[in-house]
Amino acid sequence: MKRNPQEQNGAHRTFSRRALLLGGAQLAFAGGLAMRMRYLQVEQADQFRLLAEENRIKFQLIPPARGEIFDRNGMILARNTPSYRINIVPEDAGDVEKVIHDLGLLIDLDPDDLERARTEMRRNRNAPFRPITLADQINWEDISKVAVNAPALPGISPEIGLLRSYPMMNSLAHVVGYVGPVSDYDLSQLEDPEPILKEPRFQIGKVGFEAKREETLRGKAGTKQVEVNAAGRVMRELSRREGEAGADMQLTIDAELQSYVQARLGRESASAVVIDCENGDLAAICSAPSFDPNLFVRGISVADYRFLTEDNYRPLANKTVQGTYPPGSTFKMVVAMAALEAGLIGTDDTVWCPGHLEVAGRRFHCWKRAGHGHVDLNGSLKGSCDIYYYDLALKVGIDKISEMAQRFGLGTRHDLPMSAVAAGLAPNKAWKERVHQQDWRVGDTVNASIGQGYMLASPLQLAIMSARLATGRSVTPRLIKSIDGIEQPSGAGESMGLNENNLRVVRKGMYSVSNERRGTAYRNRIVSEGMRMAGKTGTSQVRNITAAERAAGVIRNEDLPWERRDHALFVCFAPYDNPKYAVSVVVEHGGGGSKAAAPIARDVLLQALYGGTPPLDAYPKGDRSRIKAQQERLARDIQKARHPESDQA
Known part of the structure; x- marks a missing residue:
């Protein structure tokens, strides 16, 4: 049915108003979006650039080399020896237990070490990208086996660290003392503990000279900048500042x-x-x-520690100064x-x-x-x-x-x-x-x-x-x-x-x-x-x-x-x-x-x-x-x- 001219003019006016309203709304939305984009990209650019950098760049601590201890004639009493260890990054491993099982088919793994590693993984569940040590003091042959089979062991990586050792063994135990992993008790005794003390497996002096001169022997931690992805995985190292090694100490002991x-x-x-x-x-x-x-x-075994504590002659006591x-x-x-x-x-x-x-x-x-x-x-x-x-x-x-x-x-x-x-x-x-x-x-x-x-x-x-x-x-x-x-x-x-x-x-x-x-x-x-x-x-x-x-x-x-x-x-x-x-x-x-x-x-x-x-x-x-x-x-x-x-x- 053919509309008359009057009806056609009315419909045209209605359409024009609707088009104008819609166009105005679109123009207002586009203008607001443009203003918001200008605010974010121009006025807030520095702040968001900083936030982006902080999410992309992470600082990590580099443990310092502990100062060594010598006798009056230069004989070494406490030294740092290279130690091969095998770490796992749970995030990269995926099925952690399967990877550990496969690793166990290649090398012997200490059950006590594995239990400590599992405990540490549970404690650090919110940081699955943090390396956890599965085995320490591994020989070169075992390290080679792990390196060759690396593609089949996701999340597993060999690492070289420093291990404290005491070549004089029992003759200077009460004088030099020993180091051990930082415990919650150790941290509770410090008013403002250094960040390096919270790193996994970091060790401090527990008794003897090692404990009494801890700060001098410990040195200062270094830092490195690494690039990480959104999941926190390290992609590459950007820069490094080496720390300061601890002071070498010479004792009067012959x-x-x-x-x-x-x-x-x-x-x-x-x-x-x-x-x-x-x-x-x-x-x-x-x-x-x-x-x-x-x-x-x-970490001493329960059996060894019980043997020392139950001895009536008290081998752990330093009778020279304590008795x-x-x-x-x-x-x-x-x-x-x-x-x-x-x-x-x-x-x-x-x-x-x-x-x-x-x-x-x-x-x-x-x-x-x-x-x-x-x-x-x-x-x-x-x-x-x-x-x-x-x-x-x-x-x-x-x-x-x-x-x-x-x-x-x-x-x-x-x-x-x-x-x-x-x-x-x-x-x-x-x-x-x-x-x-x-x-x-x-x-x-x-x-x-x-x-x-x-x-x-x-x-x-x-x-x-x-x-x-x-x-x-x-x-x-x-x-x-x-x-x-x-x-x-x-x-x-x-x-x-x-x-x-x-x-x-x-x-x-x-x-x-x-x-x-x-x-x-x-x-x-x-x-x-x-x-x-x-x-x-x-x-x-x-x-x-x-x-x-x-x-x-x-x-x-x-x-x-x-x-x-x-x-x-x-x-x-x-x-x-x-x-x-x-x-x-x-x-x-x-x-x-x-x-x-x-x-x-x-x-x-x-x-x-x-x-x-x-x-x-x-x-x-x-x-x-x-x-x-x-x-x-x-x-x-x-x-x-x-x-x-x-x-x-």
């Missing part, structure tokens, strides 16, 4: 002497310290038994110096020793039941008369004795980069009131006079005491010889301000101990001229002896259970006329100092003086055949300790 001392202590629960009287250098500081620190580097013991009769020189400096005695004054002394209604006994008779200062040291020092201490008083003890390095925590350095205890009246809320009693003074009661000292402190007696200087122990070749301050110390004549009298008494027939260490003397030793035996009780036991006869140490026997101690220095080294030895539950500790100290001192195996004519004639056999046995033991695989072969 590794050869240390190995000898460790072997000489043998299977005893014991410790020994050798200090250079001239500069305070610790030439050897050994605790026995010891352990292999390499076991801890990758504190009643110093016994080795403390008598301090009491003598306190009395001499106070002008309370003369060198010829004598005390009558009938074998006991009545004090405040209590009987205190001398170790020699029949007594020593009339005893002067020299004789009191030579024969180790207890009654002489009971009487002396009552004249001097505990406060002056405590003050003198601290001047000789007892009751003081020495600043050494070692774990759990103990302060020991040189008690006085104020201390007992503060700690025990009790008055000091006269019996406490009597006990302290022979290094018993509350008195406690570490083997390190006893060696320092001996060095200060030998020199009259405040010799301070030094463990770090140099850092990156820069020599560290000497520990020679200044004069202690003590009367030289008094020191000379006490040294003469120590000389008599080792060189006169009735001296308690005469059997363990050094006979070489110019090498003569001055020393002092000590025996510290770990149990009370009842009156009934004394009446029936004191039970011999050999007849008691090991843990109830007395501790054996010996301190010494040599040469007597020109002291070079001072030594302390403590044998836990070893019995008498003259029998258990003095022979070890004499042998160690000779080894230090001669810089190696001493000649047999340094020993008394009657001992030479036994010493020769001992030297041969110790040489074999040292060789076996350094190369256990040769013994197994």
Whole structure:
């Protein structure tokens, strides 16, 4: 049906309005889109370019090479060795368990390593592109197998890293310590931990020197820029800034002497310290038994750790600085110096020793039941008369004795980069009131006079005491010889301000101990001229002896259970006329100092003086055949300790 002109004009006007409205809407939308595009591309261009770059470029940390540790002669004590490891990137692997299974068909995989890797993957589930170590310390043959079969092992990549190793094994475990993976506990102890510490498998010092000088040894991490895709996978490396390696540290320890001392202590629960009287250098500081620190580097097994912790001789404890013991009769020189400096005695004054002394209604006994008779200062040291020092201490008083003890390095925590350095205890009246809320009693003074009661000292402190007696200087122990070749301050110390004549009298008494027939260490003397030793035996009780036991006869140490026997101690220095080294030895539950500790100290001192195996004519004639056999046995033991695989072969 044909429309009339009027209807056609109306329809045309309606269409025109609709077209105009639609065109206007389209034009408005296009204009708004253009304005938005201009805003994003021009005004916000810098911001979005930065965001794009941040999504495309990632910074990664490069672990620094840990500083190495050397002995005083340049022998390596802790080093970094190249280690081949095999990593997996879960994101690239796809079916992780299948890839691990296929890898296991090529090389042997440790179940413990795999369990650790799976745990780490679960912990890092939100970062599937992070490499996880499946196997460490892989040999070249296995690495080659993996490289050849790489196309069939998606996500698997071999890598070369650095592994900490300790070639001296057990002889320096307590000194150097060891490293291990960073734990959550380690991180919790730091206020603002460095980012590198959160990297998988990164290791830090756990105990010993490694822990105490961690920041210096660790160095500074480097960085690299890598390009990653949207999934976070690394596409290529864009730039690299190398980090700063940790400082190399040289210790004062003589590794050869240390190995000898460790072997000489043998299977005893014991410790020994050798200090250079001239500069305070610790030439050897050994605790026995010891352990292999390499076991801890990758994580010690439960069986190995249980073996160490259940040993009654406590191989993990560093007895040289951590262990504190009643110093016994080795403390008598301090009491003598306190009395001499106070002008309370003369060198010829004598005390009558009938074998006991009545004090405040209590009987205190001398170790020699029949007594020593009339005893002067020299004789009191030579024969180790207890009654002489009971009487002396009552004249001097505990406060002056405590003050003198601290001047000789007892009751003081020495600043050494070692774990759990103990302060020991040189008690006085104020201390007992503060700690025990009790008055000091006269019996406490009597006990302290022979290094018993509350008195406690570490083997390190006893060696320092001996060095200060030998020199009259405040010799301070030094463990770090140099850092990156820069020599560290000497520990020679200044004069202690003590009367030289008094020191000379006490040294003469120590000389008599080792060189006169009735001296308690005469059997363990050094006979070489110019090498003569001055020393002092000590025996510290770990149990009370009842009156009934004394009446029936004191039970011999050999007849008691090991843990109830007395501790054996010996301190010494040599040469007597020109002291070079001072030594302390403590044998836990070893019995008498003259029998258990003095022979070890004499042998160690000779080894230090001669810089190696001493000649047999340094020993008394009657001992030479036994010493020769001992030297041969110790040489074999040292060789076996350094190369256990040769013994197994």
